[in-house]
Amino acid sequence: MHEASEPDTGRLARRLTAHAVLAHHPAVPDIAADYWEMSRDHYRAVDGRLADAVAGSPDAGAAYRAVLADPDDAALHHLLAERLERLLAERPHDRERLAGAVAGADPHIWIDYHLGGGPGDAYGTGPVAPDGAAEGSGGDRQPGVRGLPEAHVVIPFRDREGGTRTRNLLACLRALADQSGGAAHRVTLVEADSEPRTRALVDGLVDDYVFAYKDGLFNKAWAVNVGAVAHAGAPALCVLDADILVDRSFVHRNVARLYDGGHAAHLPFTWSLSLDEESTLRAIGLRNGEGRAGVPTTCLRGLLLREPPGGCVWTRTETFHEIGGFDERYEGWGGEDDDMVARLSAAAPLIRYDDPLLHLNHTRPAMTRDGVPFNAHLEPMSWSAGMGYGDVAKFRDQKS
Template sequence: MLSIIVSWRDRVELGRALPGLVGAAEAVAGDVTVVSYGGDPELLAGQLGQGAERVRVVDTGARRYFHKARAQNLGAGHTAHPYLFFCDCDIVLEPSVVAGLVARLEREDGTFATLAGVRESETNARAAGHVTRFGYELRLRTADGRELHIVDHEEDADDGTRQAPGLLLVRRSDFLAVDGYNSRLHGWGWEDQDMIARLTLGAGLRRIEEGHALHLSHDDQARIGAYPPVQDRWESRDRMFRAALANYDRADFRGTYARDLEEEVGVLVREVAPA
């Protein structure tokens, strides 16, 4: 029923997250696919450990930079279940949370879902000083009357909580209707919100926010180090947002799924071992 897709490049948190990922998938007769976009094969093997036989691996081979949006599309293209859950490699899932979201989408047409939030494994992981919470609220309305409302914030230094726009559950048919993620956006900071925006403004779907997970805390180098160089994550997020907003103003809500799969025909796929 469900394909869980995890994009990865040399992140050591995957090993701790893997049991929850596999458990969440198997609870709803699903599977897990890890997309190694330019990652080290030996490091990945070590992270997967004994769980390797329960995970499909899509390996692009050597790449200069990580590209999350394209990796997400590749993962979707090498899976078959009718529901897709895109999850970061540093998220510890509770299987019941994912199963509950799948059940809601089955009951409620015209919807997609994200987790409502995550809690950091280390409180104040971003080393906040005087400002203990930073956030923003985005509202957009298009000429055809559709409206988007996104509330997002960085970690609350007092309790370690924050939003989770990248932990996204969507019907495959709706994912394909907007042509997947948009790999024209290359960098850290807006590809997840862009998918929410395009499913809402382009496909006319309603977002469900429900459930929580644990985020394995890490520094900004782990967050942005594999992307094209920027001064800091804010520069990357600002550039990505401006590009996405220009797309919406042109009523361009298409991703690049079909193009990405056509251009990435040479990836290696290791299937899950037979039970």
């Protein structure tokens, strides 16, 4: 998502700014602890060289220290990039040394930082549709084109506070209702909770609402399986998190890929852009409020996760059922997506595309219990269809 067309010095200045933010922003370790562990030494190596380079420059040094003091301020990020660009132009030796540090670090980082726009237009306008997203009329879902099978989109969900998760769900559903290209799709929402909280809110936005009783820890894996079993007739299946905002040609593009590409499953993204709150509101406003076909990443800001296993997975329905869906022993945060993608890959060809994946902001869930990942005790890839899956009544006997 970085602008390859920028002058080399300008692009390098932005990459150095990104590394400074990644090394010091407190949200970076929290977004994905394992990705942080793999990346932090690379951030710190670049940041250390950057600190040395700006030490002798009052302007660049002041901008660098300002970013460290307030790493969440986008205006300060733009100011640092501006001043670094001037500094690098004046100091070819430092430019060469820092370019080498960035080139050595970037292939090894798993969390990156995306800063949209420029200093005077931090969230400027640009082409509205992302790459591969066709412009077209919105509105109701369209009947399928002959030869292109129906898609079933399953969304697992829980929000006991009725907060940002519910806001994101409604944005996700409205974007799914605004699809073009002629690929028919059915949306099933599975609310796995102790009581149905969103039924009235989603009326008219989903084809199927399923309440699946489950108290205690959220079980995404089981909720997905319940939805997939509830409507197993569509040949194409999409497992979509409720916090993903899709463009207008999302369904048509991915169903066509699934049946033209000769593969059984795919993830339509390489990097997932986790938007900050300001960018989240902007993205929802453009996509749903203004009815845009898509949201340009040039107007957004957030952390990029490299090749995450979840968020949006497309698969042929028969392949999903052959492997028994998700492993329902996973509860709480973490591991179920990794396991599912690993088992899909073992069963049939799975590939990735490079669409933008916009992840709307929400409060982060607990990742561990007593310092230990929730599902550390489970053996990956040990689930099979013979173990039974998708029983909506599985946890009803837990009711008091």
